[in-house]
Amino acid sequence: MKKPKYQMIIDFIKEKIAKGEWAIGSPIPSQRNLAKQFQVNRSTVITALEELMAEGLLEGKAGKETVVTNNTWTLMGAKSSTNWNENVTLGIHKPSVxxxxxxxxxxxxxxxxxxxxxxxxxxMFPLEDMKFIVQKVSNQLTSFGYEEPKGNINLRKAISDYLMVRGIEASPSSILVVSGALQALHLISIGLLKRDSTVLLEMPSYLYSLNVFKSVGMELQGLAMDKEGLIIDSIYLTKEKGKNILYTIPTFHNPTGALMQEERREKLIAYCEREQLPVIEDDVYRDLWIDNPPPKPLKARDLYGNVLYVGSVSKTLSPGLRIGWIVGSESVINRLADLKMQSDYGSSTLSQLVAAEWLSSNFYNxxxxxxxxxxxxxxxxxxxxxxxxxxxxxxxxxxxxxxxxxxxxxxxxxxxxxxxxxxxxxxxxxxxxxxxxxxxxxxxxxxxxxxxxxxxxxxxxxxxxxxxxx
CATH class of the missing domain: 3.90.1150.10 (Aspartate Aminotransferase, domain 1)
Structure with missing residues (x-):
């Protein structure tokens, strides 16, 4: 005998609750969505929900969403169960917009x-080349465990050579391999900056779509920009020394596409050195030039270890490799490497070996x-x-x-x-x-x-x- 539609809705919701897919405290889909899913009138959905409320599994108020209040075990027990849904809003890291x-x-x-x-x-993914390189790497594999805290030495040497061509002199010991540029920003935010620091950055900027700095108690202060990117005269240091940092994307800025020219780069570096304003240079789009090679990175002009340089192969080769890097003074890189080890004990060895092969061969160019x-x-x-x-x-x-x-x-x-x-x-x-x-x-x-x-x-x-x- 076929079950009535309202009973099918009841069984569906009970199964979701029993499996823990709909946790205590979480809202269930709207009546409209459930009616559409089961191809019934809303009155049928209401009948099912009323029965579940009578059983104590759901709770709903007029004008508000219906939420899960219990499961089978909490109904049997005398004590209420943990409401993980409440904890969702208590974590340190803010949710995305x-x-x-x-x-x-x-x-x-x-x-x-x-x-x-x-x-x-x-x-544009180089599938055949990637297969060849992965095969080559796999043929050379021995058992592999955790890498050095700063990352695979062959990859860091390859990154060092790659950066030399782009005007940056960085020894392997001043390079940290990270799982993409986003992890680089996260490590910097928790490892190098004071809690109430101000991050100065272009407005608009990709960084506003993330909560990586806000989540650790920092504020973002927008700076004016034009077709060449950041306008230096708009930089206004609101805090005492040591509580301001500049984040910038001078090369093919995200989202505006702006490209900072040579003269402004020189002036920006001179200003930041004079004001002792540390800089995070996000340079993940550098190799995607179309008309002409862009000016050298800010880091290439940095004589005092003032610039932390972030790069990646995610935009140029494959985001799936999850390989990026931070370049800075050794003391800073040592600090960030320690934090990375506490976080994930190093990026994937296989990804690092594949990235090393790409960067050290002519395949990448x-x-x-x-x-x-x-x-x-x-x-x-x-x-x-x-x-x-x-x-x-x-x-x-x-x-x-x-x-x-x-x-x-x-x-x-x-x-x-x-x-x-x-x-x-x-x-x-x-x-x-x-x-x-x-x-x-x-x-x-x-x-x-x-x-x-x-x-x-x-x-x-x-x-x-x-x-x-x-």
Whole structure:
């Protein structure tokens, strides 16, 4: 005999609670969602929920979400169970902004046109070369355990040689291998900065979409920028020495794509040395130049160990390797290496061996040449589509490298509404608001990930959405 629909809903919810998938304190899906899932009227859902409330498993109040209050074991026991859901808000590390969480989740949806992703398309992944290198590394494997605290020595030597070509002299002992640039920022935030420090940075900036510094009690202070990036005259030190640090992306800035030129780099380094203002230079986009090689890093001009330099192969080769690096004075690197050992006891040995092989062979440079060629084509396709479809409604600058075009939508169109409409049309975009852009008129379009056809279709659909909103 077939169960009534309301009983199927009851059994479904009980199973979720019993397995711990819906923990005590967590909200259950809305009545509307449950009705849609089971293809029933909301009255059927209400009948099921009322029965579960009568059993003491759920609790709901008018106008508020229904939450799990018990499970089978807590109903049997005299004492109440731990409500882990309450603890979720008590942790030290702040959650991502809700919009960022939604974007992160949507970026795994293969049905969407991904104009948001800050990574290279699978079309540019060097699969055959990667297979060859992984095979070569595996043929040389012996048993492998934990690496040195600073990372595999062969990889650090390869990074040292790689940096030398880019103007940075760094011995392997002043390099720490990390699991991507984000871990680098996390280690710096917990290991080198005082609790109420101020992090000075461009506004807008990628860093605003993270809570890595805020979570350890620091405040972010935005600085003005133009087409060359950070404006030095806007730097205002609010705290005493030792409580200010500058975070900057001078090369193909995220999200604006700005490129700081030689003269301003010289002046910025001179200012920071004079004011004893330490610098974190995030340089993960450097190798993605399209027109001409960018000026040397700030770190190449650093004579006093004032700059902590962060690099990675995530943007150029594969985010899946989870390999990045920090370059700094040995005492600082030793401190961060100790913290990393406390955190994860070192990045994956296999990933480090593969990255070492890439960087120390000619494979990496050959791959970069192909990537730049592809990015040149992709940028042109995106810019041509913007010219044809979006020029009546928006303006933008032409990036000289990186993955992003920073698009200013004219004031009469609401970006928040545009983002929502785009999503309902299967297009994922990043609003400028998640990077602390104040006017609310900007979106970030990536030409790095979506296919050429998707880039054209996505931008055309954006224009149609705007046109229809007039």
């Amino acid at each position: 809700s919009m960022v969480q939604e974007i992160n989740e949507a970026e795994s949806n293969t049905n969407l046109i991904q104009l948001s992703k800050g990574e290279l398309s699978p079309e 050959t791959h970069l040449e192909k990537v730049r060629e592809q990015l040149r084509v992709r940028r042109k396709v995106a810019l041509d589509a913007l010219d044809i479809y979006l020029s009546p409604y928006a303006t933008w600058d032409i990036p000289k490298g990186g993955l992003f075009i920073w698009v200013k939508i004219k004031p009469e169109f609401k970006v928040k509404r545009l983002i929502e409409k785009a999503f309902s049309n299967n297009i994922l975009l990043n609003p400028g608001s998640i990077y602390a852009e104040k006017s609310g008129q900007f979106i970030r379009i990536s030409y790095g990930y979506a296919s050429l056809d998707e880039i054209k279709v996505g931008i055309f659909k954006l224009s149609e959405i705007i046109k229809n909103s007039l």
